Amino acid sequence: MNKYISLFTITLQEIFTYRLNMIMWRVRQIFVFLIPFFIWRAVLSGGGNIYGYSFAAIMTYLFGTTILRSLVMGSRTIDLGWMINSGALTIPLMRPFNIFSFFFIRDLADKLFNLSFMFIEIPLILFIFHPPVFLQSNPLYLALAIFSILLAIMLYYYINVIFGSLAFWSRDVWAPRFLLMVIMEFATGAMFPLDMLPVVWQKIILFTPFPYLLYVPLKTYLGTDPNTNIHLLVSLLWVIILGFFANFVWQKGIKSYEAEGR
Amino acid sequence: MLKAYAKVWLKLTAQQFQNQVANARGAAILFIFGKLFRLATAFLFIWVIMERAKLIAGYNLSQAIFILALFNFISSLTQLFMRGIYIFRQKVVDGTFDFYLLNPLSELFYSLFSYTDPLDLILFFPYLGIVIWAWVATGFPITLISFLFLFLIIIISEIMILSWHIFIISIGVRYLEVDNTIMLYRDLERMGAFPVSIYGKLGENILTYAFPFALMATIPANLVFGLFNPWYLFGFAALSILQLKISLWYWHRSLLSYSSASS
Numbered sequence: 341m342n343k344y345i346s347l348f349t350i351t352l353q354e355i356f357t358y359r360l361n362m363i364m365w366r367v368r369q370i371f372v373f374l375i376p377f378f379i380w381r382a383v384l385s386g387g388g389n390i391y392g393y394s395f396a397a398i399m400t401y402l403f404g405t406t407i408l409r410s411l412v413m414g415s416r417t418i419d420l421g422w423m424i425n426s427g428a429l430t431i432p433l434m435r436p437f438n439i440f441s442f443f444f445i446r447d448l449a450d451k452l453f454n455l456s457f458m459f460i461e462i463p464l465i466l467f468i469f470h471p472p473v474f475l476q477s478n479p480l481y482l483a484l485a486i487f488s489i490l491l492a493i494m495l496y497y498y499i500n501v502i503f504g505s506l507a508f509w510s511r512d513v514w515a516p517r518f519l520l521m522v523i524m525e526f527a528t529g530a531m532f533p534l535d536m537l538p539v540v541w542q543k544i545i546l547f548t549p550f551p552y553l554l555y556v557p558l559k560t561y562l563g564t565d566p567n568t569n570i571h572l573l574v575s576l577l578w579v580i581i582l583g584f585f586a587n588f589v590w591q592k593g594i595k596s597y598e599a600e601g602r
Numbered sequence: 603m604l605k606a607y608a609k610v611w612l613k614l615t616a617q618q619f620q621n622q623v624a625n626a627r628g629a630a631i632l633f634i635f636g637k638l639f640r641l642a643t644a645f646l647f648i649w650v651i652m653e654r655a656k657l658i659a660g661y662n663l664s665q666a667i668f669i670l671a672l673f674n675f676i677s678s679l680t681q682l683f684m685r686g687i688y689i690f691r692q693k694v695v696d697g698t699f700d701f702y703l704l705n706p707l708s709e710l711f712y713s714l715f716s717y718t719d720p721l722d723l724i725l726f727f728p729y730l731g732i733v734i735w736a737w738v739a740t741g742f743p744i745t746l747i748s749f750l751f752l753f754l755i756i757i758i759s760e761i762m763i764l765s766w767h768i769f770i771i772s773i774g775v776r777y778l779e780v781d782n783t784i785m786l787y788r789d790l791e792r793m794g795a796f797p798v799s800i801y802g803k804l805g806e807n808i809l810t811y812a813f814p815f816a817l818m819a820t821i822p823a824n825l826v827f828g829l830f831n832p833w834y835l836f837g838f839a840a841l842s843i844l845q846l847k848i849s850l851w852y853w854h855r856s857l858l859s860y861s862s863a864s865s
Contacts, residue, residue, distance in 0.1 A: 364782030371789040375796070382800035383655040390654040515629030519636040526643040536650045 343437065344445050351416065351449035366457045370465065373406045376532070377469060391536045396472035397562070398533075403473050404558045405530050407462070410454035412492045412553055416446035420504025421513030430599045440501070440590075447497055476561055484568060485561035491575045492553045498582035499549065501590065508593030529555030546571070549578040607711060615718040622720045633721050641674055641732075644795065659797045664739045665827065666797070671736040673795040673819035675729045676756060680763050682722035686714045690771050691780040699775075700862050710853065713771055714764075742826050751832050755822045758835065758842045762814030765845035772849070772856035794818045811841065 355362060380402070384395040393401070420443065423429040432442050465471065476482055503520055507513045525531060527550035534542055534555050545551055552575040559565035560572070622630055648670060652663035661669065690713055693699045702712040737744055770787060774780035794815030798806045810816035817838060824830035 360777070360779050361782055364779070364786055368782070368786055368789050371786070375793055378793075378800045378802075378805070379651065379658070379796060382659050383651055390651070510628075512629035515632040515636075519632045519639075522636045522640045522643075525640070526646075531643065531647050532650060 344441065347437070347442065347445050348449045351446045352453060355450065355453050362453075366461065369406070369410060369454075369457075370461055372409070373402060373465060376402050377471065391533070393533065393536075396474055397564075399471040400474040400562065401533055401558055403462075403465070403471060404561060405554050406465075407458060408489065408492070408554050408557060409530065410458055411451055412489065412496050412557075414447075414450045414454040415496065415500055416450045417443045417497060417500035417504060418517070420501065421507040421517065424504070424507035424593075424597065425511055425513065425600070427599045429597065440587075443501065444497060447493075451493070474562065476563060478563060481561060481563040484572065485557055488552075488557040488560045488572055488575060491572070491579050492557050494579045495549055495575070495582060496553055498579070498586040501586040502582065505586070505589045505593045508596050524550055524553070527551060528553045529558070533559075535559075546574070549582060552578055607707060610707060610711075611715055611718070614716050615720070615723075618718055619720045630721055634724065637721070637725060638728075644670055644674075659799045661797050664736070664741070665823065668733075668736040668740050668826070669797055669819045669823045670795050671729075671733045672822055675733045676759060676818045677791065677794075678722055678725060678729050679756070680760065682718060682726060684714045684764070684767050685719050685722070686712070686717040687767055687771060687780065687784050689717055690714075691774050691778060694774060694778060694860075697862070699860075703857075709857075710768065710771075714767055737826065740826070742828075748826055751825055751835070752822050754835060755817055755825065755838075758838050759814045759817035761842040762817060762845055765842070765849040766814065768846075768849040768853050772853045775853075775856040775860050791815055791818075794820070797823075814842075 377399070380395065380398045384390060384393075384398060388394075389397070420429075423432075432439060435442075466473070476485070499520070503517055504513070506516055527534075527545050527548060529551055534545055534551055537545070552571070556565065556571045556575060560568050565571060645667060648666050649663065651658060652666060656662065658666055690699075693702070693713070699709070699713070702709040705712060734744070742748075766787060767784075770780060770783050773783055790813065793801060793805075793809060794813075798809045798816045798820045801809060806816070810821070821830055821838075825832060
């Protein structure tokens with residue numbers, strides 16, 4: 341256990357080594373919130389609602405995606421492709437760690453770092469922009485939302501392992517990752533709530549793992565998802581499927597690893 | 603002199619093409635698909651809002667789409683020519699920048715323009731086609747005079763964009779930080795994809811006069827819609843030259859602090 345605590349601490353130290361880099365990264369996260377905030381303000385600040393969302397509801401959703409993005413999608417496993425291609429993976433492979441735990445602990449350190457900054461950023465956004473935010477008080481919805489977020493963290497971790505493992509067979513890991521990022525920006529519900537789309541589109545997207553990263557946890561928190569139980573079950577199912585698949589891809593890939601560059 | 607720059611640029615671009623074809627054909631297809639998908643989802647976002655809201659800051663759906671299409675076109679034009687900024691830090695760190703300084707052509711030219719992405723070239727004409735399609739959809743006529751004014755605005759905005767890029771790599775020479783600064787600039791730039799009046803008076807003024815983002819889409823679109831007086835372009839031209847002069851001054855100041863420590 342001690343070695344994992346050390347790994348966690350070292351990862352945090354690594355993040356804090358490049359301070360300017362770190363600060364700029366966090367500043368960028370605030371800007372992610374700004375554009376949709378102004379757009380929705382232009383449309384809804386005068387009152388009324390769109391697709392059942394009032395200004396307060398859409399702001400809560402946006403605010404929630406900003407927080408969840410940092411928590412769920414803050415990851416160090418995105419380095420996996422680079423580590424394979426550069427041969428840097430050799431070092432953790434030789435250490436007495438379970439490699440999946442190694443990456444997951446690093447992910448957790450990244451998430452803690454993001455979370456700590458949110459304690460500064462959230463009051464700052466609230467102070468400057470005064471977005472109306474809905475706070476959930478029903479303990480059942482809160483518990484379900486926490487469960488959904490934990491599943492989302494696992495899901496994103498496995499997606500990263502699978503995409504990173506592509507580097508075992510190809511040097512071009514950036515292109516598939518770019519495509520994944522673009523698809524996720526839309527299909528996770530980060531751009532706008534997915535229930536604004538036509539029903540057929542919603543059903544198709546809900547068959548993929550992506551909406552379970554942001555959209556479903558947020559709707560669960562808001563208590564506005566009529567199919568919460570089904571969606572949590574599907575989310576759990578995706579975690580199991582992608583967990584098995586990530587393991588399968590890794591086992592196949594590691595056999596072809598040549599530690600090139602080391 | 604310009605001929606020499608054009609010749610070198612063509613040569614470097616051809617090399618990038620060869621590199622792409624030899625090493626990353628599959629990746630190129632994924633990139634192109636990704637870029638088109640991203641544009642399509644941005645259009646979808648506007649459609650989702652406008653289907654119910656009808657107007658955003660006084661613009662209807664086809665006008666908002668025209669603004670987004672213009673933004674996308676001018677932004678990709680910048681990416682096409684100034685992509686070198688993304689690898690500039692590495693060039694300073696590994697000492698390659700020393701060779702730029704020794705070269706008979708300007709070190710700024712090599713720093714910014716020496717890394718043209720062929721994928722941006724491939725997407726140039728589809729993006730232009732989307733602008734023309736969106737323009738036609740607004741119902742405002744495509745006239746020679748409005749076309750010429752648009753061309754002039756693109757030149758002015760590109761001068762302002764160039765100034766900001768020079769400023770960012772100057773910071774890179776001094777503090778070795780380019781990557782996050784340029785990404786922050788790109789995050790801000792995205793604000794220009796929508797009518798700048800939605801950002802309030804202060805936001806609108808900053809995006810119009812300090813940054814080139816209003817010039818990238820809202821101002822040219824307003825000109826087409828008859829909402830912008832072309833005489834103001836003289837003021838913007840003067841502003842762009844002022845910004846360029848300031849950024850060049852800062853660039854030369856930064857070069858004085860360059861220690862060539864990596865070589």
